[in-house]
Amino acid sequence: MSQEFDVVVIGAGPGGYVAAIRAAQLGKSVACIEYNAYADPKGEVRLGGTCLNVGCIPSKALLQSSELFDQAQHSFVMHGISVDAPRMDVGVMMKRKNNIVAQLTTGIRGLFKKNKVTLLSGLGSFAGRENERWKIAIARNGETEHVLAEHVIVATGSRARHLPDMPVDNSVICDNEGALSFDAVPKRLGVIGAGVIGLELGSVWKRLGAEVTILEAAPEFLAAADPAVTKEAWKTFTAKQKLDIRLGAKIGKVERVGDGVRIEYELKDEPQVLECDRLIVSVGRVPNTEGLNAEHVGLKIGERGFIEVDAQGRTNLPKVWAVGDVVPGPMLAHKGMEEGVMVAECIAGQHGHVNHDTVPWVIYTHPEIAWVGRTESQLKADGVAYKTGQIPFAANGRALGQGDTTGFVRMYACASTDRILGVHVIGNNASELIAEAVVAMEFGACSEDIARICHAHPTLSEVMHEAALACDKRPLHF
Ligand code: FAD
Numbered sequence: 001m002s003q004e005f006d007v008v009v010i011g012a013g014p015g016g017y018v019a020a021i022r023a024a025q026l027g028k029s030v031a032c033i034e035y036n037a038y039a040d041p042k043g044e045v046r047l048g049g050t051c052l053n054v055g056c057i058p059s060k061a062l063l064q065s066s067e068l069f070d071q072a073q074h075s076f077v078m079h080g081i082s083v084d085a086p087r088m089d090v091g092v093m094m095k096r097k098n099n100i101v102a103q104l105t106t107g108i109r110g111l112f113k114k115n116k117v118t119l120l121s122g123l124g125s126f127a128g129r130e131n132e133r134w135k136i137a138i139a140r141n142g143e144t145e146h147v148l149a150e151h152v153i154v155a156t157g158s159r160a161r162h163l164p165d166m167p168v169d170n171s172v173i174c175d176n177e178g179a180l181s182f183d184a185v186p187k188r189l190g191v192i193g194a195g196v197i198g199l200e201l202g203s204v205w206k207r208l209g210a211e212v213t214i215l216e217a218a219p220e221f222l223a224a225a226d227p228a229v230t231k232e233a234w235k236t237f238t239a240k241q242k243l244d245i246r247l248g249a250k251i252g253k254v255e256r257v258g259d260g261v262r263i264e265y266e267l268k269d270e271p272q273v274l275e276c277d278r279l280i281v282s283v284g285r286v287p288n289t290e291g292l293n294a295e296h297v298g299l300k301i302g303e304r305g306f307i308e309v310d311a312q313g314r315t316n317l318p319k320v321w322a323v324g325d326v327v328p329g330p331m332l333a334h335k336g337m338e339e340g341v342m343v344a345e346c347i348a349g350q351h352g353h354v355n356h357d358t359v360p361w362v363i364y365t366h367p368e369i370a371w372v373g374r375t376e377s378q379l380k381a382d383g384v385a386y387k388t389g390q391i392p393f394a395a396n397g398r399a400l401g402q403g404d405t406t407g408f409v410r411m412y413a414c415a416s417t418d419r420i421l422g423v424h425v426i427g428n429n430a431s432e433l434i435a436e437a438v439v440a441m442e443f444g445a446c447s448e449d450i451a452r453i454c455h456a457h458p459t460l461s462e463v464m465h466e467a468a469l470a471c472d473k474r475p476l477h478f
């Protein structure tokens, strides 16, 4: 007889593993199915999904290593520290990254054990209904077993979108998986797509010495970010950091030539050629729904390939839920985790909820870029009357002490109610600073609320404080 669970989760990325843990905490019997071994040396299934294995965590490890290398070359000197020509051992950097990944993925196994979540290794798919339960097939090494579930949570995530006629081999032509595992610094690195991955990984290899050229189809740079931030970022990345970003590029033929790649493209209708030693293709991601046997059970998938859900993660099928990258919305690990908690709580009869309006965005370049809420373009498009407070880090004592004064905090508040509508940070530690703005917006705060809160001195958070004061045209230190 098939094993039976209250909840079966398909996929052990941030959306899935968090949903599994939360459902177990709420007293449900839970199993989580995962099939990806990624690069596990023992061939064991690896938990944590894209985020832990080939996404957030390894990219941030490499960003940190390359940032320190860059500082040793360019920033130490202002503190009076001289270092003779620092050298980067890419092997050591990768080993450190791999160890962090292994530590965290193993940690999730521990969390499953602690919370009594049963791990089922294999490819999960819908096999139909049996005894008013969902019958789920788990295929592994040519064999298939079945389990029964009252509730199913689909958390199968996403994978890199590939372009036609551009064979990704993850050695020379790479998506995120290969780009996080280069064995050496390429002399010339090409990147297609100046989105989040293109900028983060382009920065890693640029800091380590590669000549980086990024070809972007859109005529605008970072269209999702606030226009003031985009302008500052463009100036810093291109003029200061010498990232060669070419907007409005129309990619043509891409071919392997010798040990490298030759890319034909058009810029303003003029034919161009880029030759490079390695190419990263980072043109967005697509949801993973193939292999679920969705059509067999009638699971509704929308036009763009995402599973359709309501505001609480319910699909069109009874007691089938979906969370994370496989459903519409920003493809962010924390968004998936919150949805995992929401769905588990709804299954347990609670009032699960995610406020998608306060999901923060962070781009881990240097300077970092982070925001929550609406951009100025969105406020204009929505016809909202707003006031603005913008304060640069250049006026902040802590930023000066750290020797890193690039960027600013920009806050928008409603012109009539003063309620905060959006906060945008470009600068050192923007990823941490944005948390204050998220809390404020979740609590429906006004700019005056932040203006009246005592912020420790000297800290970068004082710039958030001053930006709030500036909304009322009364900054104290600027
Ligand atoms: P995934 O993490 O993709 O996990 C889905 C899991 O389901 C996978 O392990 C997959 O193997 C498994 N699976 C799929 N189909 C089946 C099946 N049929 N049976 C069993 N298992 C299955 N987000 C951030 O918030 N911050 C960042 O800094 C950040 N950096 C990133 C950097 C890179 C290079 C990339 C590529 C992504 C980054 N992201 C970041 C995005 C983040 O990784 C994703 O939003 C997040 O992993 C989505 O979680 P998920 O659980 O929905 O899906």
Ligand code: NAI
Pocket (backbone or CB within 6 Å): 163, 192, 193, 194, 195, 196, 197, 198, 200, 215, 216, 217, 218, 249, 251, 282, 283, 284, 285, 330, 331, 332, 361, 362, 363, 364
């Ligand atoms: P993206 O959507 O951020 O950027 C893709 C870029 O490629 C866009 O600028 C797009 O205009 C461009 N593009 C699309 N087709 C093209 C073509 N044919 N030629 C040239 N350019 C083209 O996607 P990306 O960078 O692949 O990242 C995927 C997702 O992963 C992100 O959207 C984000 O959700 C997540 N992520 C999050 C990170 C973070 O939170 N810090 C870091 C990295 C990824």
